[in-house]
Amino acid sequence: MTGNFPLLLLVMGAAALLCRIAGFTLMRLVPVSPRLEAALRATPLAVMAAISALAVQAGGLAEGLALTAVVALTKVLGSDVAAAILGVGIVAGLRWAGL
Amino acid sequence: MGRALFTWNGFRRGAREGLPLAASIFAYGLGFGLVAAQAGFGVAKAMATSAAIYSGSAQLAAVNLLQTGEATLLALFATILVINARYLLFGAALQPWLWQAGPLRSYGSLLLLGDANWLLTMRRIAQGEEDRAYLAGTGAPIALGWLAGTALGAAAVSVLPRPEALGFDLMLPCFATAMVAAMARRGVDLVPVAVGAGAALGIAQLLGPAAAVIGAGLAGGAVAALMYRPPA
Numbered sequence: 329m330t331g332n333f334p335l336l337l338l339v340m341g342a343a344a345l346l347c348r349i350a351g352f353t354l355m356r357l358v359p360v361s362p363r364l365e366a367a368l369r370a371t372p373l374a375v376m377a378a379i380s381a382l383a384v385q386a387g388g389l390a391e392g393l394a395l396t397a398v399v400a401l402t403k404v405l406g407s408d409v410a411a412a413i414l415g416v417g418i419v420a421g422l423r424w425a426g427l
Numbered sequence: 428m429g430r431a432l433f434t435w436n437g438f439r440r441g442a443r444e445g446l447p448l449a450a451s452i453f454a455y456g457l458g459f460g461l462v463a464a465q466a467g468f469g470v471a472k473a474m475a476t477s478a479a480i481y482s483g484s485a486q487l488a489a490v491n492l493l494q495t496g497e498a499t500l501l502a503l504f505a506t507i508l509v510i511n512a513r514y515l516l517f518g519a520a521l522q523p524w525l526w527q528a529g530p531l532r533s534y535g536s537l538l539l540l541g542d543a544n545w546l547l548t549m550r551r552i553a554q555g556e557e558d559r560a561y562l563a564g565t566g567a568p569i570a571l572g573w574l575a576g577t578a579l580g581a582a583a584v585s586v587l588p589r590p591e592a593l594g595f596d597l598m599l600p601c602f603a604t605a606m607v608a609a610m611a612r613r614g615v616d617l618v619p620v621a622v623g624a625g626a627a628l629g630i631a632q633l634l635g636p637a638a639a640v641i642g643a644g645l646a647g648g649a650v651a652a653l654m655y656r657p658p659a
Binding site for chain 1: 441444446451475476479480481482485489491493500504505506507508511512513514515516517518519520521522523525526533534537538540542545546549550554591592593594595597598599600601602603604605606607608609610611616618619620621622623624625626627628631636640641643644646647648649650651652654655657
């Protein structure tokens, strides 16, 4: 480990802060057209789909089954939070069963 | 500026909805605390790192780099910049809504920005959320969970179950999947979903998972912009 921890912390914190505020600040300079708004609205859907797809790819059958169950549970229960928590329980159970 | 709704009520509503995610972030804080302790961080250093960077993947990469003994300040800076590049996109997507709360409240809220509460907040914005304090509200329990988990993990390394055994590593994907299922009501919403998933899998093969998430977001946004037709 490098000796000067406060300096390390400062540099690492600065990089993290830059990422948090730079995109936000740059957008202040861009006029928000309806087309850009449509793009920004679609972004979370694409990011969420990416997170799910990567989890299935990195995991396997248990993860794929659990996330499929989450889609069905969301439709049946009408609550995404309840469906997500049940999904965590399902994957824990499937892993425990050796899947 | 500073005239958009920003109330205690909105903050509380956000905090309530952030709570289930805070439980899984707590478990991941334990994981980071454990790794940090093994790398020679004490409780204080581990917590300072969690507070300053406040991003699990970036912190794990930074600790890994420090352990190699070849970490330069520039390498650390660049590593965190690359892994957290998706936050550029998150901030940009929040800007038209959040900025109406004024600079102090906007930038203050951004300090609590993470993957999970960005998703929660974008979902609520799509449903017409007006209270800008919602974002900070969702971030507060998650940040507390992260710090508490880090402290406990760094202090009590040997007695903890692995978060994977309890399924906590799949909490964020479960939430993401459930939110897609809840949000994608019209057929046209499935286009960014398909583009995002496809782009993520392709980019992950070539460049790894950090680039995959931001690439997926950009691809989904670009396709939506191309498909946009002004109302006649």
